[in-house]
Amino acid sequence: MTLNEHPIVRPIAERAAESILAAIDHLPAHLMFALAWNLAEDDEPTLAAIGEAAAGGKSSRLAEAMIFAAFIGESTPLLERLADDTEPWRTIHKGISEVRSAVYDAWPGLQQRHERRRESRERWKRRDAIGSEDDDA
């Protein structure tokens, strides 16, 4: 079974993808067009997938992109930065969050691994910052 074929995660991701596309499709035409284009150009892979799916109408590709992003731990930093107070960002935030929860439930221990890796990265960042301050001094 591949990552995208998980019997519980996949349907959740498909539903989340469809609700995200519906939220974008619900926007006035000029906003939908601008948002799809802007997201498709985004450096963040999950947002680029949303933009491509909004333009191409392929929710299955978006579902796969969200599962993959959650599996490799990209969803958490994205969710921390992504707005969740206005539409369609609220639905996008909720969708990515649901997929992340489903992935963590399906692969026990994955969340802890991601958290450990993030903590480790943060420590290295802090060390680098202290090191560069010393160099400046």
Next chain:
Amino acid sequence: MGSRGPQRGAMHRLPVVGRRSSPLQPAEVHKPPPAPKDLGPTGRKAWRVVLASMPLSIPTLDGLTVRRFCDVLEERDEVMAAWKEHGPLLSEPIVTPRGDIAGERLVANPAAAMLRGLDKELDALSDRLALTPAARARLGLTMTSAERQAAEVDRLLGAKWKDEDE
């Protein structure tokens, strides 16, 4: 994923921009004060229309300017009637020094010059009363649908990320 931008051939699925109705709001209409009694039908109609729909109007202050606008409009009506009756060219007798009529020549109808002058005056008054789209735009009273859409897009895209200062 890999490549950036919408998939090849996919953009035609997007709806045409501007398909929905324009978000521009209709001009606000207020009840105009009664028109001066000495105004003719054209002037009274103009008085009603202008004071009912003029943006940010204060009838007590703007009444004088609107009255001038109506007067010029009525005068234009009269001159236009004369122009229509006689046409752009008039026949003028050629009189000899002895007072005999030697023939006729065509001259421009003076009503044409009068109409141009009145139109200029009407344009200036329309501008002051914000009766033209350009005048309203100069006063910042209207926003074109393109500007409004651009502002909406900016607002939507600007709301993408959480405020990092929070």
